[in-house]
Amino acid sequence: EDKVVQSPLSLVVHEGDTVTLNCSYEVTNFRSLLWYKQEKKAPTFLFMLTSSGIEKKSGRLSSILDKKELFSILNITATQTGDSAIYLCAVYLRGTGNQFYFGTGTSLTVIP
Amino acid sequence: DVKVTQSSRYLVKRTGEKVFLECVQDMDHENMFWYRQDPGLGLRLIYFSYDVKMKEKGDIPEGYSVSREKKERFSLILESASTNQTSMYLCASSSRQGHMNTEAFFGQGTRLTVV
Known part of the structure; x- marks a missing residue:
């Protein structure tokens, strides 16, 4: 079964900090990996x-x-x-329909 | 500018109602997708379509159906809405570019509440 795992699930940092978000995957027919940012609307x-x-x-x-x-x-x-948002990782798979398979997302909150 | 438009931002429906969520894209994309997004579960694929009148089940198709009669429009149908279908629904589209990579373009989302 294809799997995309993101960590951490959520993170709270102060302005000026540096953060690292992780995405691991186990999929067949890997083509590419994409990152999206989602505020209170469509992922960009x-x-x-x-x-x-x-x-x-x-x-x-x-x-x-x-x-x-991986x-x-x-x-x-x-x-x-x-920068406060949900960050989504997706793997783009080959095959019929060329599916995008998403992780759970990391919710980042940056406090002043 | 690339555009994927979902018909409603917010929707409240009663249990047992038939619900239609509409999505239109203006990029002449072959592929269209419906996801639902729930806290802690991320985006889960409900159905996708890679051509007119073609559809494939995603990971969680139960309780949903879809329709793609025209290339630009992909509809998600909840035949009999239930409270566990309360969620954010996201439509996306992408081009099918053979060996080229592509990204998914998203609509603004429909937050559906079933009461």
Whole structure:
């Protein structure tokens, strides 16, 4: 059975802290791994990772994939209150319909 | 700009009612998905469709059905709503690009409460 596990489930930090969110997966027909940010509305796309060891970066956010150990991390440096959200990890699978398989999400709260 | 639109943001229905959730995308995407999102359980796939009139069950199809009569529209139907179907429902779409990777684009979600 395909599985995507995120940790921690929730996290509370102070502004300025650095956080690392984890996503591990056990799936067949892996194609790519995606990170989304969800505030009180639709998830918005952050990163797509297909190759091991290549860091993707956008401002204070960065992410990397390890296809040998089957995990990815999402780092957020110098956190701000606007980073408070649920962060979703998804694995994109090959095959009919090209499914996206999501983890449970990590709920991040950044307090001033 | 890419757009996935769900017909309602909030919906309150009575137990036993038939409920229709509508989703429309304007990106000419082949794939469309319905998820439900519950605290601690993440997004769980209910049904998806990779073409008009085609549908595949996801992980939790029980109590739901879907309809895809046109490429841009994917409907989720609760034949007889029950209180355990109270949830946030998210529609998504993606292109089928062969060997290319793609992302899922989401609607704003429908928060359904069944009383």
